[in-house]
Amino acid sequence: MGKVFKVAIAGLGTVGGGTVKLLKQNAEEISNRCGKKVEIVALCSRRKTHINVDFDVSDIPWYDDAVQMAKEVDADAIVELIGGSEGVAREVCETAIKSGKSLVTANKALLAMHGNELAKLADDNNVNIAYEAAVAGGIPIIKSIREGLAGNKILSISGILNGTCNYILTTMKETGRGFDDVLAEAQAKGYAEADPSFDVDGIDTAHKTAILAALAFGVPIDFGNTYVEGIRKISARDIANADEFGYKIKLLGIAKVSDKGIEQRVHPCFVPKDEPIANVDGVFNAVVVKGDFVGTSLFAGRGAGERPTASSVVSDIIDLARGHDERFFGLSSEFTKVKPISTRDDFESSYYIDLEVEDKSGVVADIGKILKEENLSIEKLIQRGRGTKESNVVNLVMILHSSKEGGLI
Amino acid sequence: MGKVFKVAIAGLGTVGGGTVKLLKQNAEEISNRCGKKVEIVALCSRRKTHINVDFDVSDIPWYDDAVQMAKEVDADAIVELIGGSEGVAREVCETAIKSGKSLVTANKALLAMHGNELAKLADDNNVNIAYEAAVAGGIPIIKSIREGLAGNKILSISGILNGTCNYILTTMKETGRGFDDVLAEAQAKGYAEADPSFDVDGIDTAHKTAILAALAFGVPIDFGNTYVEGIRKISARDIANADEFGYKIKLLGIAKVSDKGIEQRVHPCFVPKDEPIANVDGVFNAVVVKGDFVGTSLFAGRGAGERPTASSVVSDIIDLARGHDERFFGLSSEFTKVKPISTRDDFESSYYIDLEVEDKSGVVADIGKILKEENLSIEKLIQRGRGTKESNVVNLVMILHSSKEGGLI
Numbered sequence: 001m002g003k004v005f006k007v008a009i010a011g012l013g014t015v016g017g018g019t020v021k022l023l024k025q026n027a028e029e030i031s032n033r034c035g036k037k038v039e040i041v042a043l044c045s046r047r048k049t050h051i052n053v054d055f056d057v058s059d060i061p062w063y064d065d066a067v068q069m070a071k072e073v074d075a076d077a078i079v080e081l082i083g084g085s086e087g088v089a090r091e092v093c094e095t096a097i098k099s100g101k102s103l104v105t106a107n108k109a110l111l112a113m114h115g116n117e118l119a120k121l122a123d124d125n126n127v128n129i130a131y132e133a134a135v136a137g138g139i140p141i142i143k144s145i146r147e148g149l150a151g152n153k154i155l156s157i158s159g160i161l162n163g164t165c166n167y168i169l170t171t172m173k174e175t176g177r178g179f180d181d182v183l184a185e186a187q188a189k190g191y192a193e194a195d196p197s198f199d200v201d202g203i204d205t206a207h208k209t210a211i212l213a214a215l216a217f218g219v220p221i222d223f224g225n226t227y228v229e230g231i232r233k234i235s236a237r238d239i240a241n242a243d244e245f246g247y248k249i250k251l252l253g254i255a256k257v258s259d260k261g262i263e264q265r266v267h268p269c270f271v272p273k274d275e276p277i278a279n280v281d282g283v284f285n286a287v288v289v290k291g292d293f294v295g296t297s298l299f300a301g302r303g304a305g306e307r308p309t310a311s312s313v314v315s316d317i318i319d320l321a322r323g324h325d326e327r328f329f330g331l332s333s334e335f336t337k338v339k340p341i342s343t344r345d346d347f348e349s350s351y352y353i354d355l356e357v358e359d360k361s362g363v364v365a366d367i368g369k370i371l372k373e374e375n376l377s378i379e380k381l382i383q384r385g386r387g388t389k390e391s392n393v394v395n396l397v398m399i400l401h402s403s404k405e406g407g408l409i
Numbered sequence: 410m411g412k413v414f415k416v417a418i419a420g421l422g423t424v425g426g427g428t429v430k431l432l433k434q435n436a437e438e439i440s441n442r443c444g445k446k447v448e449i450v451a452l453c454s455r456r457k458t459h460i461n462v463d464f465d466v467s468d469i470p471w472y473d474d475a476v477q478m479a480k481e482v483d484a485d486a487i488v489e490l491i492g493g494s495e496g497v498a499r500e501v502c503e504t505a506i507k508s509g510k511s512l513v514t515a516n517k518a519l520l521a522m523h524g525n526e527l528a529k530l531a532d533d534n535n536v537n538i539a540y541e542a543a544v545a546g547g548i549p550i551i552k553s554i555r556e557g558l559a560g561n562k563i564l565s566i567s568g569i570l571n572g573t574c575n576y577i578l579t580t581m582k583e584t585g586r587g588f589d590d591v592l593a594e595a596q597a598k599g600y601a602e603a604d605p606s607f608d609v610d611g612i613d614t615a616h617k618t619a620i621l622a623a624l625a626f627g628v629p630i631d632f633g634n635t636y637v638e639g640i641r642k643i644s645a646r647d648i649a650n651a652d653e654f655g656y657k658i659k660l661l662g663i664a665k666v667s668d669k670g671i672e673q674r675v676h677p678c679f680v681p682k683d684e685p686i687a688n689v690d691g692v693f694n695a696v697v698v699k700g701d702f703v704g705t706s707l708f709a710g711r712g713a714g715e716r717p718t719a720s721s722v723v724s725d726i727i728d729l730a731r732g733h734d735e736r737f738f739g740l741s742s743e744f745t746k747v748k749p750i751s752t753r754d755d756f757e758s759s760y761y762i763d764l765e766v767e768d769k770s771g772v773v774a775d776i777g778k779i780l781k782e783e784n785l786s787i788e789k790l791i792q793r794g795r796g797t798k799e800s801n802v803v804n805l806v807m808i809l810h811s812s813k814e815g816g817l818i
Contacts, residue, residue, distance in 0.1 A: 018702070022560050022702050023560075025701075026560060026561070026562055026701070026702075029560075029562060029627070030559075030560060032627065033559050035736075132557070138558075138700075138702070138703035138704065138706060139706060140552075140553050140556070140557025140558060143549075143552065143553070143556060143557045144549050144552070144553065144557065147549070147552060147556075147724060147727070147728060147733075148541070148549025148552045148553065148721075148724055149547075149549065149720060149724060150439075150442050150723070150724045150727040150728075151431050151432075151435060151438075151439060151719070151720050151722075151723030151724050151726075151727060152435070152720055153435055153438060218438070218441065274688055275688070276685045276686075276688045276689055276695075276707075276709055277685075278688075279683055279684070279685045279687075279688055280685055286685075286707075291547075291720060292434075292435070292716075293427070293431050293435075293547070293716040293717065293719055293720040293723075294547035294710060294711065294716070294717050294720035294721075295547065295710065295711045295716065295717055296710065296711070297547060297548060297708075297709065297710030297711075298685075298695075298707070298708070298709040298710065299706075299707070299708055299709075300685060300706065300707040300708075300709075301703060301704065301705065301706035301707065302703065302704045302705070302706075307701075307702040307703070307704065308702065308703050308704055310560070310702055311558060311560050311561055311700060311702040311703035312557075312703075313560075314559070314560030314702075315556060315557050315558060315559045315560050317560075318556070318559040318560060319556060319559075322733075322734070322735070323734065324556075324731075324733055325731070325732065326731070327444075
């Protein structure tokens with residue numbers, strides 16, 4: 001590496017455009033901080049006419065084929081901002097590493113599916129993979145876990161990792177409106193995709209959770225063993241019930257060490273209103289990390305978007321330019337150990353149950369009996385009378401004491 | 410540097426003891442993460458009989474003279490956990506650097522007073538100074554600003570940086586009790602020193618603010634130009650007033666870039682209750698960083714204590730063992746530029762005023778006239794009637810629209 005650090009960028013959509021802007025706009029600060037100039041030596045995008053960079057890039061060599069660029073270009077690092085777990089993005093990443101270039105990527109789907117092979121490939125080729133932008137946008141959570149808290153045994157991580165879901169849940173809470181209604185509005189505003197399932201069904205959160213779990217616990221990435229439940233079934237009534245009990249509903253990605261192994265799960269959670277993470281609203285993300293020495297730490301910020309994600313991409317570039325030699329998992333891939341993943345039956349939580357039951361003698365006693373047989377006990381209960389004269393239905397909302405999920409399924 | 414990274418620890422009080430514990434207890438994880446073993450090659454403390462390490466350290470060479478240890482011992486880094494801006498601590502740090510060893514320190518007072526000279530000395534001797542533990546305990550805020558957000562122009566930093574003050578303010582809020590009463594309790598519980606002035610007068614917060622400002626803005630540390638106001642004058646009534654307006658009172662260290670230069674100030678602030686930082690209570694610390702690309706980020710966690718501070722000390726040791734070569738300010742000290750510091754008159758804020766005025770015709774009009782003459786206008790106002798029949802006093806509590814402090818002094 002000389003006095004210039006050379007990067008080639010594949011993909012000039014929202015994040016790629018932001019990355020070019022940031023490298024140009026803050027070039028002086030960046031070169032002071034690296035002790036060398038960071039130079040964009042090549043660009044590549046599907047459609048040359050639709051790139052989103054705001055800067056004149058006509059003097060920068062252009063490739064139409066990202067894989068060819070990854071292979072041929074004389075660069076210290078390839079920045080992959082194409083996206084998707086297969087196809088061109090995957091090929092670009094593998095080609096970059098095999099040709100001895102470090103990789104900077106924001107591609108959580110690719111890492112969740114193929115991160116282990118890529119990490120091995122990077123070790124074999126003695127290059128780095130930097131992926132701060134893949135999780136929680138502008139929040140430097142990868143660096144914080146891998147380096148800032150590196151002395152700790154990490155006990156658990158839980159995070160609001162998808163801005164679309166957090167925006168929807170926040171808006172439902174603030175307006176009392178239903179899921180479908182708020183989703184449609186989020187789509188109209190560009191906060192949600194036309195096909196929103198990756199976000200609202202929790203898959204994106206699960207990708208990020210699996211990456212964080214691997215990094216925190218020194219295990220291979222295991223997306224397949226992540227329990228995933230999204231927010232489609234959350235109703236305005238659930239949110240009102242949570243509010244009445246003193247909680248907000250947040251979609252959390254959770255990774256923790258239990259006596260059965262490592263739990264990875266994504267599902268809506270009741271979060272006490274006075275916890276700082278409960279007030280991380282709208283498109284913001286947040287991650288709570290518990291370590292054996294540091295205790296509980298919270299990291300919050302913008303989880304997506306052109307500029308915050310570019311901030312993380314460029315911090316990775318600066319790290320590489322400074323000569324930081326960080327292994328993918330914060331340790332050599334030979335040290336990553338396979339640990340058992342506990343199953344859903346073993347998950348232990350307090351559960352929220354919303355029942356509508358016939359208002360007749362003995363029903364509540366019956367429910368109490370069933371709960372008792374399963375060793376479940378009620379921590380908080382709200383009983384609401386009949387809504388209308390015609391209805392014979394009574395509403396029982398309860399929060400149970402902590403128990404294994406096995407007893408509830 | 411070989412396959413072992415050798416550290417010598419000077420000072421075995423709370424933080425030093427925690428550091429030894431952490432290095433021993435998590436030795437396996439640490440060596441996996443570094444790719445090498447971290448070995449304690451020497452220890453030194455004032456009183457050998459009072460050390461607080463919980464591990465058998467009888468096999469580790471012992472020095473009675475910390476300066477001698479810093480000079481003589483064959484170590485890659487000296488860990489200075491003695492404390493204080495002068496005397497032995499300062500001599501140990503200078504000696505370590507001059508003898509070609511990197512320095513890990515938690516000493517904010519020393520860095521605030523002499524950080525610039527130490528940074529220059531470290532550059533000249535081609536060693537590193539790592540000081541994560543000097544600011545905000547276990548929160549990896551130094552690393553986050555220096556590396557995680559390194560692509561950004563940092564616009565402002567504001568933080569709850571002193572756990573003692575935050576504990577006192579939180580307890581005053583929760584119990585309605587007065588400052589002196591709560592301080593006495595904090596002293597009894599060991600949360601406040603017998604002489605609490607470093608904490609409650611804001612000096613400790615100012616030390617940390619000056620360090621963060623230098624790092625964020627690439628300027629020399631300038632503790633002398635930090636405006637400092639502590640929490641002694643905060644009354645139970647102020648806290649009740651804030652609550653009524655929708656705020657909590659927090660002691661913040663603030664560093665920001667304005668058109669006049671860099672502002673550094675420490676004073677109690679009204680923080681809106683729904684901001685995540687408002688809910689960072691008790692002994693917890695938090696830092697809000699605004700960058701031009703990342704936007705607003707929040708970092709929160711335990712700001713002091715044996716284990717969280719040890720977490721940061723050891724993360725620094727791991728960084729050095731991994732071969733990270735970070736300059737003190739995140740850039741070579743030759744790049745740190747002297748920028749003008751704006752004076753208190755230029756500080757721009759919304760101000761809170763609590764007046765007791767005689768309840769007679771024309772008083773409110775007079776106040777309005779004075780405010781108008783100074784170009785100050787009222788955003789929120791609460792007027793309270795006479796407390797008792799005997800009293801002829803009326804209480805006017807107001808929050809002004811944003812204005813320069815010059816008009817108020």
